[in-house]
Amino acid sequence: MDSKEIIQKVQTQSAVLLYFYKNSCSACQVLKPKIGDLISEKYPNIEVIYVDSSDHTELSASMYVFSNPTMILFFEGKESKRFNQFVSVSELTKYLNKMYNLLYE
Secondary structure, eight states: OOHHHHHHHHHHSSEEEEEEEOTTOHHHHHHHHHHHHHHHHHOTTSEEEEEETTTOHHHHHHTTOOSSSEEEEEETTEEEEEEESSOOHHHHHHHHHHHHHHHHO
């Protein structure tokens, strides 16, 4: 998926989580499947898009992503929350529970 398609998804989908990573980032590789499993099991209306920061340098810079992993959560095309570097799955889950329930229940 190219940067233009990613931006279009963010603008048109009701909920999108952009997961910025680098293949050389060990924390990114450990966290990536955990985030994927969490979203698919508990939050099926959120689309996860994995963005390799090395391949999407302009998109990363335009979204002020300067460290990995970074997750940016969008609801209705607007940035709702950003999680960088030291991402806690429990912190993400707590925030998602609140926002997801507001939107989908």
